[in-house]
Amino acid sequence: MKGKALIKLLPFIFSGFILSGARCQTIQPFKPHLSIGEADRKADEILRRMTPDEKAAFIAGDDMLIRGLKRFNIPSVLMADATGGIRLAMDESGKPKWGVTINKSTAFPCPLLLAATWNPRLAYNYAESIGEECRAGNIHILLGPGMNIYRISQGGRNFEYFGEDPFLAARMIENYVTGLQSTGTIATLKHFLGNQTEFKRRRSNTVVDERTLHEIYMPAFEAGINAGAMAVMTAYNQVNGQWCGESDYVIKELLRKELGFKWLVMSDWWGVYDGEKVTKAGLDLEMPWATALKNIKEQTADGKIQQSDIDRMVKSILRTCFAMGVYDNVNAKTESDFDKHEQVALNTAREGIVLLKNSNGILPLSNNKARKIIVTGKYVTKLARGGGAAYVNGYNNVNLLDALKSSFGAQIEYIENPDADRLRRADIVLASVGTFDEEGSDRAFSLPADEEKQISGIVSANKNTIVLVNAGGGIRMTGWAGKAAAILYGWYPGQTGNVALTEVLTGKTNPSGKLPVSIEKRFEDTPGYGYLPNGKDVTDQTPENEHPIYDVHYNEGIFVGYRWNDSQKIDPLFPFGYGLSYTSFACSKLKITRGSASGDSVMVSFEVKNTGKVAGAEVAQVYVSDPKASVPRPEKELKGFFKVFLKPGESKRVEIVLNKRSFAFWDVHTKSWKAEPGEYKILIGRSSREIELSSVTNLQ
Numbered sequence: 001m002k003g004k005a006l007i008k009l010l011p012f013i014f015s016g017f018i019l020s021g022a023r024c025q026t027i028q029p030f031k032p033h034l035s036i037g038e039a040d041r042k043a044d045e046i047l048r049r050m051t052p053d054e055k056a057a058f059i060a061g062d063d064m065l066i067r068g069l070k071r072f073n074i075p076s077v078l079m080a081d082a083t084g085g086i087r088l089a090m091d092e093s094g095k096p097k098w099g100v101t102i103n104k105s106t107a108f109p110c111p112l113l114l115a116a117t118w119n120p121r122l123a124y125n126y127a128e129s130i131g132e133e134c135r136a137g138n139i140h141i142l143l144g145p146g147m148n149i150y151r152i153s154q155g156g157r158n159f160e161y162f163g164e165d166p167f168l169a170a171r172m173i174e175n176y177v178t179g180l181q182s183t184g185t186i187a188t189l190k191h192f193l194g195n196q197t198e199f200k201r202r203r204s205n206t207v208v209d210e211r212t213l214h215e216i217y218m219p220a221f222e223a224g225i226n227a228g229a230m231a232v233m234t235a236y237n238q239v240n241g242q243w244c245g246e247s248d249y250v251i252k253e254l255l256r257k258e259l260g261f262k263w264l265v266m267s268d269w270w271g272v273y274d275g276e277k278v279t280k281a282g283l284d285l286e287m288p289w290a291t292a293l294k295n296i297k298e299q300t301a302d303g304k305i306q307q308s309d310i311d312r313m314v315k316s317i318l319r320t321c322f323a324m325g326v327y328d329n330v331n332a333k334t335e336s337d338f339d340k341h342e343q344v345a346l347n348t349a350r351e352g353i354v355l356l357k358n359s360n361g362i363l364p365l366s367n368n369k370a371r372k373i374i375v376t377g378k379y380v381t382k383l384a385r386g387g388g389a390a391y392v393n394g395y396n397n398v399n400l401l402d403a404l405k406s407s408f409g410a411q412i413e414y415i416e417n418p419d420a421d422r423l424r425r426a427d428i429v430l431a432s433v434g435t436f437d438e439e440g441s442d443r444a445f446s447l448p449a450d451e452e453k454q455i456s457g458i459v460s461a462n463k464n465t466i467v468l469v470n471a472g473g474g475i476r477m478t479g480w481a482g483k484a485a486a487i488l489y490g491w492y493p494g495q496t497g498n499v500a501l502t503e504v505l506t507g508k509t510n511p512s513g514k515l516p517v518s519i520e521k522r523f524e525d526t527p528g529y530g531y532l533p534n535g536k537d538v539t540d541q542t543p544e545n546e547h548p549i550y551d552v553h554y555n556e557g558i559f560v561g562y563r564w565n566d567s568q569k570i571d572p573l574f575p576f577g578y579g580l581s582y583t584s585f586a587c588s589k590l591k592i593t594r595g596s597a598s599g600d601s602v603m604v605s606f607e608v609k610n611t612g613k614v615a616g617a618e619v620a621q622v623y624v625s626d627p628k629a630s631v632p633r634p635e636k637e638l639k640g641f642f643k644v645f646l647k648p649g650e651s652k653r654v655e656i657v658l659n660k661r662s663f664a665f666w667d668v669h670t671k672s673w674k675a676e677p678g679e680y681k682i683l684i685g686r687s688s689r690e691i692e693l694s695s696v697t698n699l700q
């Protein structure tokens with residue numbers, strides 16, 4: 001048919017990555033420079049000649065470095081944070097610390113915005129750019145990607161991760177890992193495992209069941225490992241009573257045995273305490289210095305620490321670095337194409353900004369609609385970004401005011417505190433609101449009362465108010481969302497994100513981001529509610545080691561995010577997968593074809609058409625539902641997606657292959673994935689709450 005193209009998602013691989021699909025639709029996993037056998041041989045040669053003192057020193061870091069071994073011509077190896085770009089720290093003389101050889105780094109939009117693009121190709125490009133900057137900066141190990149699942153909107157580090165859905169996170173992570181490591185930079189999957197709160201993060205104990213770990217909290221790590229990630233960082237918290245970095249269950253059982261991880265495992269900074277447990281559980285490297293692993297001589301003499309464990313740790317570090325070619329400087333690179341990276345950052349922001357509301361088509365703003373625009377609020381002259389290890393300064397930073405002025409010129413007036421009269425007289429009001437999120441503390445779901453009051457005042461004064469939200473996760477919008485003419489979610493959009501945001505306002509960019517999280521109406525609606533007093537005490541100044549252990553019970557089990565809302569019949573303010581466009585789409589002609597006699601490979605195909613007047617992109621989402629299972633299961637689960645770019649009137653046929661894993665749950669009795677025979681529903685939606693097509697298929 002004319003104007004129709006066919007997009008096959010499996011098994012075709014475009015530019016080294018797979019476009020989308022279920023678990024079987026793997027990307028081309030990364031292959032290190034040396035095989036594990038070759039790397040082991042090299043590691044053994046060194047290990048044999050090392051003294052006990054050298055070994056003891058080697059298994060603990062030296063600030064941001066893995067120590068070198070001069071005697072063997074082994075250089076020290078530099079690490080840097082984090083997932084959304086390199087955090088540069090300067091010394092007193094203004095030079096980058098730790099021997100980093102670049103003096104600027106690109107501030108990309110935060111990873112949660114990257115997840116909102118639902119575009120795995122961007123994850124590849126984004127991470128490849130960061131990897132190139134690492135190599136230009138002499139950095140061999142990136143302390144990212146972070147991928148802890150978004151369980152509660154208050155989480156201080158949500159912006160550093162990839163949202164609430166394990167399938168979406170997994171597809172983005174595998175592309176991130178292959179993109180980053182293609183440059184010779186080691187990816188560090190963090191924080192393994194169950195690290196969902198920053199509140200008392202170094203004293204918290206995640207109480208969680210095995211099925212939930214497998215279905216919700218492990219798949220992104222699994223995808224990263226299958227993609228070839230060369231390092232993992234353990235989390236600060238305990239899982240079921242054991243510190244992650246000292247836990248047999250977390251490291252030996254889950255990470256090493258089940259997920260088959262063979263490379264470097266490091267602790268989070270000052271995140272382990274007991275040398276005996278650390279060495280036995282399977283950790284390789286304590287960061288940033290020896291704390292649990294100090295006085296190794298004494299601990300070995302006491303029989304607490306075994307020499308064979310120390311050897312195993314040394315070997316794992318050496319193995320990883322040899323395999324990656326770090327010691328041989330195989331991936332030497334001295335230049336970084338910052339212009340290209342800045343463009344990747346901009347393209348990511350263009351695709352990750354989410355349009356949540358657009359009453360009466362107020363957006364895009366055409367010139368006649370926007371004679372006089374007042375801009376006010378929190379992030380007008382300063383850039384919204386997250387803090388902590390994920391803070392990236394960037395360069396060529398464009399604030400909102402400058403971005404707006406370059407498009408709207410004299411129509412824009414910035415007023416810090418406009419009175420109701422000024423607001424009323426404007427044709428359009430742009431209200432910037434948001435949060436500053438960072439590791440070490442959670443934040444309230446609601447903005448401070450005076451800020452909420454101020455926003456309510458603005459939307460009441462002018463019915464043409466467009467609210468621009470910059471936050472690292474969901475915020476309470478119920479008080480004012482109804483009266484706002486439009487709401488744009490810009491997350492932390494990076495150094496050029498405000499350019500993208502302005503393009504969305506003018507219509508130069510048609511928004512195509514979709515929420516990677518559910519945004520609830522009230523915090524009480526979330527499964528995590530009650531883990532701490534609502535909105536109170538989110539920062540706790542008590543010295544960390546004086547806290548008692550703080551249990552966080554994951555009582556909701558696998559029912560996280562939209563799985564929770566569906567099961568509890570809660571309507572969120574904006575559902576997972578939701579986002580508007582300036583055009584409209586229609587899905588039709590759903591076809592389900594069995595790929596094998598047993599029916600455990602299923603081809604789902606359907607047509608997506610741009611039925612509106614401008615070019616745009618739709619994210620077609622495939623959910624699977626098992627209405628009659630032997631265990632409680634979510635009403636639906638995301639198992640495939642694809643972002644389709646369409647010209648006006650154009651349609652494309654999308655094919656997504658589901659495999660056995662797409663239908664399976666984690667069976668605690670057999671300790672394996674189980675897809676029960678019977679009927680399953682296949683749902684095609686443009687969000688988790690807008691299902692357009694559905695059909696059934698049978699597994700035997």
Ligand code: BGC
Nearest residue numbers: 081082143190268269389439
């Ligand atoms: C964070 C890690 C980070 C490390 C090094 C810790 O506080 O939890 O994510 O990589 O610091 O900066």
